[in-house]
């Protein structure tokens with residue numbers, strides 16, 4: 001086990017496979033910033049699939065048991081299923097977070113390559129609200145097709161919805177109603193102050209407690225004990241047996257004390273906190289001929305010094321600090 005200074009083990013690695021995306025969600029990649037003159041990473045700057053596999057295998061050797069591919073939109077990276085096939089033999093749980101725009105045609109290949117589960121982001125079930133959020137006129141129906149295609153391949157599906165005050169609060173109950181009894185766990189995420197481009201304000205956050213209250217008023221809920229240390233979603237079950245929901249309350253109930261996650265950006269920079277600023281360049285080591293032992297010592301050294309707990313310390317002062325974008329670091 002590799003522990004940081006606060007005794008937190010290194011358990012999860014989130015791998016951003018691209019900083020690009022075909023959506024422009026207003027809370028993540030606002031068009032005004034991520035427009036035609038935005039400089040995305042060049043192909044040669046990205047870690048290759050073989051480089052990712054090598055780095056991931058070192059992380060697994062240090063105790064990581066969960067790998068998540070993310071981005072940007074991971075399914076826009078060409079042949080991402082080939083990466084999944086390379087990672088599957090490492091034996092860690094292998095998951096993917098996606099906007100599902102390309103999931104329906106890809107689900108079969110992803111499952112065959114060894115993907116274990118998928119998390120789909122969907123913020124509303126009505127096109128007007130969803131399109132106001134994805135900002136590229138993408139229809140809800142195609143996301144639902146992606147969810148169905150993944151489920152048909154036997155992949156367990158979680159659905160994540162970011163709630164932003166004044167934008168999709170009204171969608172909370174619709175979503176709960178739709179996914180109750182579907183077998184897919186719905187999770188609501190508090191709008192976070194990641195990145196510097198989305199103009200985040202505390203007033204835009206709908207607290208998890210309010211989301212639970214709204215749902216429980218129509219469908220009574222009871223709390224469920226966490227499944228394991230570091231489970232970030234607070235779980236609630238419908239009293240009538242129609243399944244569970246989760247709440248990711250990173251703003252109102254930060255969970256830094258149990259955070260076991262590391263992230264690598266698409267160009268191979270290691271971040272030990274979503275709110276880290278600079279990251280550590282692993283690509284230079286990999287391309288500079290470092291041995292596996294050298295890589296392992298470097299990563300263990302970085303984790304061993306980790307003291308990050310931004311969300312617990314968040315104040316007016318820290319929220320105005322410069323931050324790295326979620327589409328770059330990997331959500």
Ligand SMILES: C[S@@+](CC[C@H](N)C(=O)[O-])C[C@H]1O[C@@H](n2cnc3c(N)ncnc32)[C@H](O)[C@@H]1O
Pocket residue numbers: 021027028070071072073074097098099119120121160161162189190191192193194198326327330331
């Ligand atoms: C950055 S995206 C990357 C993967 C993929 N493109 C997707 O949307 O699922 C990962 C997750 O981060 C969430 N996210 C992005 N910006 C956020 C913010 N400011 N606050 C909370 N969640 C956010 C998204 O809704 C999504 O569920």
Ligand code: SF4
Pocket residue numbers: 021022023024025028029071072073099121327
């Ligand atoms: S949340 Fe995902 S789908 Fe939306 S802009 Fe960010 S990376 Fe793209």
